[in-house]
Amino acid sequence: MKILGLIENFILGGLVTVITSYIGTYFSPLAASIFWVYPFTLLPTIFYMRKNGKDxxxxxxxxxxxxxxxxxxxxxxxxxxxxxxxxxxxxxxxxxxxxxxxxxxxxxxxxxxxxxxxxxxx
Structure with a gap:
């Protein structure tokens, strides 16, 4: 289960990178930077910590x-x-x-x- 959680985090991190890259390259660097600052990578990290018993x-x-x-x-x-x-x-x-x-x-x-x-x- 711990490995699966890490894989989920990896996929989400990659997805955020792909979306940010696309928005920044083909739409707007400003929009991409605003999208990027939302803590997408923190959410699965917190979820992973919680699933592993952290208070x-x-x-x-x-x-x-x-x-x-x-x-x-x-x-x-x-x-x-x-x-x-x-x-x-x-x-x-x-x-x-x-x-x-x-x-x-x-x-x-x-x-x-x-x-x-x-x-x-x-």
Whole structure:
């Protein structure tokens, strides 16, 4: 049953990517970005957690941490936007640089929560 839930999550994530790509390419980048920000990928994740016995406190904690992690997403997406504007012909550079930004911001977030004793607030 756990594998089936993961497969369902994978299919939904792929479907969201396909729909977003289609809307952004053939209709409107703005409409695609609005569609993309709906938490489609969070819903099956929450459902999967619930099916596997996680209580509301656990799920709430996950969602709170995800909310703050969205700051990382915002900054990485902003970085991607600027990199594509200036270095768009070098896709490998753009992707690797944004990956590096994501990694560094992730480490900073992890450090702030775990090392500075902020875990009790999450």
């Amino acid at each position: 509301n406190t656990f799920i709430s904690t996950f969602l709170l941490k995800t909310t703050f992690a969205l700051i990382i997403l915002f900054l990485v997406t902003l970085t991607l936007s600027k990199l594509f504007l200036h270095f768009g012909d070098n896709i490998i550079f753009v992707l690797l640089t944004s990956l590096g930004v994501w990694f560094m911001l992730g480490l900073i977030y992890y450090y702030l929560v775990n090392v500075l004793g902020l875990k009790k607030y999450f």
